Amino acid sequence: MTGMPAGDPASCSHMGGTLRRRAAGLAQAAYPLPADSATGRLAGAVCAQVDRAGRALQGYAQDLAEALATHERLAVRAAAAGLDVQGWRVVEPYGIVTVPTIQARREAAPDLQAALDRGNARLGRARAAVTRELQAAHAALAQIATRAELPT
Helix, strand or coil: CECCCCCCHHHHHHHHHHHHHHHHHHHHHHCCCCCCCHHHHHHHHHHHHHHHHHHHHHHHHHHHHHHHHHHHHHHHHHHHCCCEEECCEEECCCCCCCHHHHHHHHHHHHHHHHHHHHHHHHHHHHHHHHHHHHHHHHHHHHHHHHHHCCCC
């Protein structure tokens, strides 16, 4: 089997957790600041956006882990039906086989392919969602830096 969903759920989760811990640490360090002061509002806004990015990465890590597990389960089901999974496609392996084997493979392939397609679509939606969240957090942090007159 080739073409497993790309990515490492553990790394995504670790990065998300690191960002969330950093946001919490910044919030704790900023606690003595008056919430209604410019510095207090700035710190709160930065904390919120860093936490947002971390939360998005941790959510994506879960989605990615589920996609990998689903892909692996479908590859096992395909192998049991005498088929291969290559990337996001169910294919018949090369070689000489009997007519009943061909018929059994052709009966199993559409359901397996449909399940792979659903898994790929779910992963694509998850990637799009994490991308939107990270881009939104980046844009918000850039706005905060501009308002605070900090270099980005």
